[in-house]
Amino acid sequence: MNQLPNIAAMLRAQQVQALLLTNDAPESIQYATGFGGLEGMVLITAAGKGFVLTDSRYIEAARARLTPLGFAVSVPPQGGPSAPALRALLEGEQITRLAFLAQCMSVQTHQRLTAALPDCTLEPLGEGLTRLRQIKDQDEIACLRQAQRIAEEAFDALLGQIKPGMQEKELAALLEYEMAKRGSERPSFDTILISGAKTSMPHGMPDTKPVAAGEFILVDFGAVVNGYHSDMTRTFALGSATERMRTVYSTVLAAQETGIRMLRAGVSCDQPHLAAHQVIRDAGFGDCFGHALGHCVGLEIHESPALSPRAKQHLEPGMVITVEPGIYLPGEFGVRIEDLLLIQPDGAEDLTHTPKKLLIL
Secondary structure, X not given: OOOHHHHHHHHHHOOOOEEEEOOOOHHHHHHHHXXXXXXXXXXXXXXXXXXXXOOOOOHHHHHHHHHHHOEEEXXXXXXXXOHHHHHHHHHHOOOOEEEEOOOOOOHHHHHHHHXXXXXXXXXXXXXXXXXXXXXXXXXXXXXXXHHHHHHHHHHHHHHOOOOOOOEHHHHHHHHHHHXXXXXXXXXXXXXXXXXXXXXXXXXXXXXXXXOOOOOEEEEEEOEEEOOEEOOEEEEEEOOOOOHHHXXXXXXXXXXXXXXXXXXXXXXXXXXXXXXXXXXXXXXXXXXXXXXXXXXXXXXXXXEEEEEOOOOOOEOOOOOEEEEOOEEEEOOOEEEEOXXXXXXXXXXXXXXXXXXXXXXXX
């Protein structure tokens, strides 16, 4: 994945001389270079030049991976990336206006760079890089597909191991192990695996509670491939499900299907949320769904835009977004169903293949 030409084109379009990426924005460094975990400074010019200032821990791997992509990789004389090394580089490239990611850079880093670069003006980039990252290319989509397949295969393996009396934390660890066995770099986030009344907490965390027959189990999880995150949620019953549990589950599923049917390029991001929420409201649970319907994913688990009542951005082909309505009844139970979808001109491809019919183990 070589994003150097795309970033350079964006800088030219915004009439920006160069963009600086620092350790305050590790996901953007990975997006620009394709190198996850790299520490240092990355400078990209509007002319299409890329420079990486790093240290001895990364130099061998960085040169091997990034030199073929057009990056000049070096360890400055100071032994690592530093303001003097950056100043010398900017002077050599005759850069006097330097863009940075205002939403990521710390005040401390900004103050240090401002003091060290008296002949260079630091300017916030705006949303240019964010917009680039929102639209996934084929390589990025392939990583997301692979991460989703890993997560689903691990989930299938977990289902065959669940027995009443096992602890939530034990099952969450088993799921993460099954994902790691299949090639996940790490979980997308701390796995949510909760049961019984705890399922009414959208982001409840697993503990030593044993899962029990007659309860819902809610699992929200994902795998990571080349830094790209999958995300899915399934809710299922252990042993049996009451009529109320079935009613709530079917309502959430209908809301999700309604939201998914609205996904296509050009749709305002608030509309799928409002339509899905209306299904839940019509069923009498309108006050029991309080979060956004979904969010984009990529190198970060939560990326913009979101499917929320306040979002006015329009969906575009290449965005990968979740649809995850829920109903949460404190003291009783909760249900959430989440799929990962690729926006297309005339609809959306569901990247999640795990069935959604109510499962009773």
